[in-house]
Amino acid sequence: MLNTELKEKIKKIIISELNLFDIDPLDIGDDDPLFGDKFGLDSIDAVELVFQVKHHFGVEIKDMNEGRPALQSVNTLTAYITKRLST
Amino acid sequence: MNRVKPVSVTGMGCLCAAGLNLKSCMDFLFAGKRHPAPPRGFCSDQEILYPVFEILDDFFNPDLFNEPHVLRTGQLALTAALEAVINAGVGRKRLKQQQVGVCIGTNVAGSVQNKQIQNGSLSENFPYILPVDRFKVSDPAFHIAREFELSGPFQTIVNACSAGGDAIGIGASWIRSGLCDMVIAGGTDALYPITYRGFISLMNCDDGPCKPFDAHRKGLNLGEGAAIMILESDTCRKKRGKAPEAFILGYGSAADAWHFTAPARDGKGLCMAIEEALNMAGLSASDIAFINAHGTGTLDNDRIESQVFSSLFPNIPFLSTKGYVGHTLGAAGAIEAVFSIEYLKQGRIPSSVGFTNPDSELSACPVQKITEIFGKTALSDTLAFGGNNSVLVIGMEGD
Amino acid sequence: MPVIIRGIGVVGGFGSGINALMQALQTGKVSPKPMIIDSVNGSIETGGFPADLSPLTEFIPLKALRRIDHYTQMALLGCYLALKDADMIQSRPCPMGIIVATGYGSTCNRFDFVDPLSVNDDICYSPTKFSNSVHNAAAAHISVFLKEYGPNLSVNHFDMSIPSAFLTAFQWLEEKRLDAVMVGGVDEYSKVMGYYGHFMKSPLLTGEGSAFFLLTRCNDNSLGYGCIRDIKMGNLKNGNINFPQNAIAVLNTDGYGISDQRYEKYIPENVQVASYVDLYGNLPVGMGFDIAIAALGLKEKKMYASSGNIFHYFAPSKIIGTEKQLDFQEICCLKLSTTDQFGMVTLSPTSSSR
Numbered sequence: 001m002l003n004t005e006l007k008e009k010i011k012k013i014i015i016s017e018l019n020l021f022d023i024d025p026l027d028i029g030d031d032d033p034l035f036g037d038k039f040g041l042d043s044i045d046a047v048e049l050v051f052q053v054k055h056h057f058g059v060e061i062k063d064m065n066e067g068r069p070a071l072q073s074v075n076t077l078t079a080y081i082t083k084r085l086s087t
Numbered sequence: 088m089n090r091v092k093p094v095s096v097t098g099m100g101c102l103c104a105a106g107l108n109l110k111s112c113m114d115f116l117f118a119g120k121r122h123p124a125p126p127r128g129f130c131s132d133q134e135i136l137y138p139v140f141e142i143l144d145d146f147f148n149p150d151l152f153n154e155p156h157v158l159r160t161g162q163l164a165l166t167a168a169l170e171a172v173i174n175a176g177v178g179r180k181r182l183k184q185q186q187v188g189v190c191i192g193t194n195v196a197g198s199v200q201n202k203q204i205q206n207g208s209l210s211e212n213f214p215y216i217l218p219v220d221r222f223k224v225s226d227p228a229f230h231i232a233r234e235f236e237l238s239g240p241f242q243t244i245v246n247a248c249s250a251g252g253d254a255i256g257i258g259a260s261w262i263r264s265g266l267c268d269m270v271i272a273g274g275t276d277a278l279y280p281i282t283y284r285g286f287i288s289l290m291n292c293d294d295g296p297c298k299p300f301d302a303h304r305k306g307l308n309l310g311e312g313a314a315i316m317i318l319e320s321d322t323c324r325k326k327r328g329k330a331p332e333a334f335i336l337g338y339g340s341a342a343d344a345w346h347f348t349a350p351a352r353d354g355k356g357l358c359m360a361i362e363e364a365l366n367m368a369g370l371s372a373s374d375i376a377f378i379n380a381h382g383t384g385t386l387d388n389d390r391i392e393s394q395v396f397s398s399l400f401p402n403i404p405f406l407s408t409k410g411y412v413g414h415t416l417g418a419a420g421a422i423e424a425v426f427s428i429e430y431l432k433q434g435r436i437p438s439s440v441g442f443t444n445p446d447s448e449l450s451a452c453p454v455q456k457i458t459e460i461f462g463k464t465a466l467s468d469t470l471a472f473g474g475n476n477s478v479l480v481i482g483m484e485g486d
Numbered sequence: 487m488p489v490i491i492r493g494i495g496v497v498g499g500f501g502s503g504i505n506a507l508m509q510a511l512q513t514g515k516v517s518p519k520p521m522i523i524d525s526v527n528g529s530i531e532t533g534g535f536p537a538d539l540s541p542l543t544e545f546i547p548l549k550a551l552r553r554i555d556h557y558t559q560m561a562l563l564g565c566y567l568a569l570k571d572a573d574m575i576q577s578r579p580c581p582m583g584i585i586v587a588t589g590y591g592s593t594c595n596r597f598d599f600v601d602p603l604s605v606n607d608d609i610c611y612s613p614t615k616f617s618n619s620v621h622n623a624a625a626a627h628i629s630v631f632l633k634e635y636g637p638n639l640s641v642n643h644f645d646m647s648i649p650s651a652f653l654t655a656f657q658w659l660e661e662k663r664l665d666a667v668m669v670g671g672v673d674e675y676s677k678v679m680g681y682y683g684h685f686m687k688s689p690l691l692t693g694e695g696s697a698f699f700l701l702t703r704c705n706d707n708s709l710g711y712g713c714i715r716d717i718k719m720g721n722l723k724n725g726n727i728n729f730p731q732n733a734i735a736v737l738n739t740d741g742y743g744i745s746d747q748r749y750e751k752y753i754p755e756n757v758q759v760a761s762y763v764d765l766y767g768n769l770p771v772g773m774g775f776d777i778a779i780a781a782l783g784l785k786e787k788k789m790y791a792s793s794g795n796i797f798h799y800f801a802p803s804k805i806i807g808t809e810k811q812l813d814f815q816e817i818c819c820l821k822l823s824t825t826d827q828f829g830m831v832t833l834s835p836t837s838s839s840r
Contacts, residue, residue, distance in 0.1 A: 017612075019552035044348050044553070047290050047613040055612075062135075063305070064290060088663050194620065215678045218590055218770070219824050222644040229643070229825060232721065240719040241827070242650040245591070245621035245642040253639065260657055285616035342584070342629040342638040347553075348617050359581075359635060472617070473626030475638045 007078050009056070014074075017052045018045050030075045046071055053077070059084045090369030093485030094259040095331035097319045098175025099425045100167040100273075103312025103412040104140035108170055112412075113429050116437040117457060121411050123296045123308050129280045137292045140310035140413030141278055157230050159277035160193060163313035163418070164227035165234060168271055172235070175317040176329055177269070179235060185323060188239035188267040190258035191228040192250025192274035193417035194282065227275050227313075239267045245417070248381070249340070249469040249477035250274055251314065252420025256338030256479060258318050268323040274421035275313035282416070283309060289348070297384035297414075299407035299439060300393060300453050302446035307383040310413020314421040333428040334485035336370070336464065339363030343474035350387055354395040356476040357468065361399060364466070364478040372400050375480075376462025377436050379423045380453065381470045382407020383414050384441065388470055390449060397451035404460065406453045410441030420469040424479050427465045431483050435459050487703040489659045490710040490836060491781045493572025495564040495670070498695030498766040498775065499535020503567055507778060510765045511790035518691050518767075523677050523684070532684040534675055535693035535767035539563055545575075546631060553614055554627060557592045561624035561672040562631060564696030568668060569632075572700045572710075579665035579702060581636030583658050586625040587651035587671035589644045589770020593619045594674040624672060636664060645740075645821060646719065647671060648773040649829025653717045659703050670698030671771030679768060683741075689795055690741030693767020697774030699781075709836070712784035715816065716832040727752050727828050733816040734789060734806070735759040736776045739796050740768045748822050750799050760806040761794025773821045773829065780817040780833050787812045 011025040020039060028039075034049075035041050049071055050061045059081050061067040070080035099109055104122065106112035125136035127143060147162040149155035151169060155162075172182070222229065228243040240261065244250045251274020258272030286292050286309060293305040316335075324331065341359035343351035350356075365371060378400060380392050384407075396405055408426055415422055430436045439453030446452075463483040470476050496503065499518065500510035510516050518533035539559045542551065545566040551559060565584075569575045617623065622640035629638050637658065641651045648671045655669035675694035683692055701714065720727065729735065735753050739746040739761045753759060766775045783789045789810045796805055818832040 021552065022549060040549075042346070042349075044346075044614060044617065047288065050290065051288050051612055067290075088661070091661075215681070217682060218676060218678060219644065223825060226643065229827075232827075233825075236721070236723065238721045238724040240650070240653055241643065241646070242641055242654065243643040245640045246625075246638070247620050247622050257639075257654060257657075260661060264657055264661065266657075281611075281616075284611045285613075285619070288611045288613045288616060290613075340637040340639075341581070341635050342626075344629045344633050344635050347623060347626045347630060356635060471622065472620055473622045473638075474629060475622065475626070 003078060006081065007074055010074055010077055013052050013056055018048060028074060031073050034071060034073055053081065057081050057085065088363060088367050091367045092263055093334035093336050093482065094262045095319050095321060095324055095485065096316050096333045096335060096428065097324050097329050097331055098171040098317035099315070099332060099428065100170025100174060101314040101422055101425045102142065102146055102163065102167055103415060103422055104142055104310055105412050107144060107146050109425065109429065116408065116411050119438060119440060121296065121440055123413065126278060126283060128278060135294050137287055137294050138296060138308050139278055139283065140308060142311055152234055154230065154234050156224065158225050160225065160275050161227050161230040163277055163311065164191060164275035165230055167273060167275065167313040167315040168231050171271070171315040171317050177317065182235045182237060185268040186239045187237045188258065188261050188270045189228045189232045189237060189241040190244065190254040190270055190272045191231065192244040192246060192254035192420065193227055194245065194247060194250065194276045231271055246475050247472035248416055249420055249471035249475050250417040251422065252424060252467065252469045252477040252479050253340060255316060255335060255421060255424055256340065256477065259335040259338060262318050262320050268320050270318040271315060272318055273313065273315035274418040276311060276415055276417040278309060278311040291385055293384055296441060297410055298441040299382035299384045299410055300389045300446065300449060301442045302444040304384045304386065304389060306385050307409065308413045310415040312412060312415045312418045312422055314418060314425040316425060331485065333431065334482050335479060336482045337364040337368030337480035339367065339478045341476050343476065345474055347473055350391050350470055350474065352391065354391045356474060357391065357395050357470060358399065360476040360478040364480045368480040370464060370480060374462070374464050375400060375403055375466050376460045377430065377465050378403060378405035379427045379465065379467040380405045380407045381468055382409055382439065382453065384409060393449035393451045404436065404454050404458050406436050406439035410439065420477055423467045424481060427467045427481050430460065431463060431465055431481065487705055488713040489656055489701055490704045490713055491699050492702050492710045493568040493574065493700040494711065494778050494781060495567025495571060495698045496695070496775060496778050497537045497560055497563050499537065499693050500765055502538065502541045502563060504571055504782065508782060511762070511779065514791055514793045516765050521675065521680055523681050525681060530681065530684055532680050533691045534680055535691060536675055537695045555618050557594065557672060557674050558618065558624040558627045560694065560696040561586055562628060564670050564672065564698035565628050565668055568698040568700045574700060581664060582634050583637045583655065583664045583667040584625050584628050584634055585639045585641065585651045585655050585667060585669040586628070587641045587647035587771055588621065589647050589673050590676055591621045591642050592623050595677050645770040645823050646827050646829050648771050649717055649719050649821065649831055652714065652831050653719060655701055656714055656717055659701060666700065666702045668698060668700055670696060671774040672696035673769040673771045688741055690763060690768045693769045695766060695769065697771065697778050711781035712833045712835055714831065715834040718830045720828055722822065722826045722828055727830065729754055729757065729820065730816055730818050730832055733757065733818040733832060736780050736817060736819045737761045737796060738773045738776055738821040739763055739794050739799065740772050741795060746799055758806050759796060759800055759804055760789055760792040761796035762792065763794035765793055773819055776819040777831055780819050783812060783817055784833055784835050
């Protein structure tokens, strides 16, 4: 999958699976902190994202020591998934 | 609330991974043993098999029961209830004649068992079991009321991890108010694949044996079991010449009102529940000989409890038993209350197994060896998923 | 000091709010809506009484509800409507206890109709869905939204959940543990029951909804709907239920077949009976709606004409078939469980002395 396609897919997953119905993919900047004030996400959203990453990409994040840096932004998540899929 | 009348405990029953009855559980705990292992009762396609505390022995004897056709959660409840009833020296005939209530805590009241139940034939019009039929095989309070032909009020509490403790607290209020002569109160929960996978998906589980309060703790291990107390009015037990085993002196509960899964960082709900329980018991923190903590082994839970204990109960010994039996969810509050009574009787508490490395962020640490206790009163607390905090004050002396 | 019903919040096929329930009582009819049920045997269309939750945004912004499922949303709406009815949204006795009763629980439809041959059943284990499947989820969310730190209880005992919950609420107030308790019940539309009712041509359609009550201890006779005088639970096998002699009976004849025939045996000769199940349908916490209707009856000093399937089981002279004026009468709501248990909640007018 191309990088841009992957980012787009990730944004759509974030919106649909976290039920952010008032947000458009265009509203999510690639470097926006996912767990800052902009989107109002919390710890349960973080584990939900971990679950959805496994569900949609087959990539398992083992614990939040690994998860925290990966889930910082769409860019970090894209890089993490890309790296895991290539190994 | 002001000080209330203590409620007698006249019988107890318990089974879990540590043993199939209360005595064998105690022997196991004081021997410092524990055997967490990957689940064997069901298959899991998880890549990592997180350890659990499963009852591997065939514990249920259907010949002992009039109504044995129940699912595993019910089997656990019935087995513990029968031990408690025998321990209390009260026969089935007397149970039928008295006003006896049932108050049981469980995690999902067996509803997660639906997925197994409904794997029936797909070719019929009704491959699905009706809700009332599901209830009849899965609700533990109903099973106990039906088994012993009881005539009093009944309640199944589904307060997640604090359900067992809440059931005992509420059952005690039924005795105090004169609603019941006796209450069969406690908690039960069996291990199920859905619960197992659900907690793993929450990233709340340790992939090794859990380490409550330890610096390297990573989460909980699930367990299964049941514990039942017979609560009895003084009038009723004196009439049949039964001395109490212990007393429920106080009960407190309060919500964190913070988040539907994470506990409040300041432990506000736990502090409120402790205050209520101590007020009901007419006691202060310094009267407490030891605390049976919830101590799940998760980062948040153990940090909050440690913080509250060091603030409210400085230098009072505490332990978690979840390193021995796992987190038994709806049964936990009841199992730990029953254990606390046994510890008071023996004048000692086992080590808080799994704890070896103090966490510099925690201001209080549990006991690392078998510890003698001085005093006749204990506190047992449970912190539930969803933010409910439940506290029991238990003692060897009533008025 | 009596335990008073200060506010009522109801949500069901009739609409939402006590006024919507009153209108349904006045017309005696609620039109069912079409319900599509997908099953392994194909889709069926049947009727039912679904709840409309759009009024919830009056109290909670839509964005804040993103993780709240239908079950909990019904409970939240019931609570907020009860608080609004009591004029206690902003200020109320503190702490307030919260008790949520449910028959099916929060997993009502979660595991039904899931193809057991499917290997991809991961959806069950989504952390958010799993967290919401724990039966105390509704009570937990209510405490978070209302910022209530008081005792929080969830009860799941099928069709005895409502009397069981009221029993604890009453006890908490009687023993002065609290000055206020929000107690109620919630159940989702059960697809299994809808499916079953469709093929069995059941006269009573499946419903869903919530009924919540704000109870306080209060000496002021001018406030609220009426008192909760007594709650009883027990086993039918032990004989008489001791139905209060001069009360009006509101019976939860919910169409679970055999249990409805038994009501006649337990109601005294002189007692008049009513049923309103056709206004909200078949659901285990339906007795909550009966308590709301009884409370409304005490406040209005009249009982509305029955609209339930009670006419098969009692002589016409015994049934409240037209509007009836009340004169300081008690109303007793009775539910006979399919498992030989019973629950009774007796309400009396506020001007009765205890």
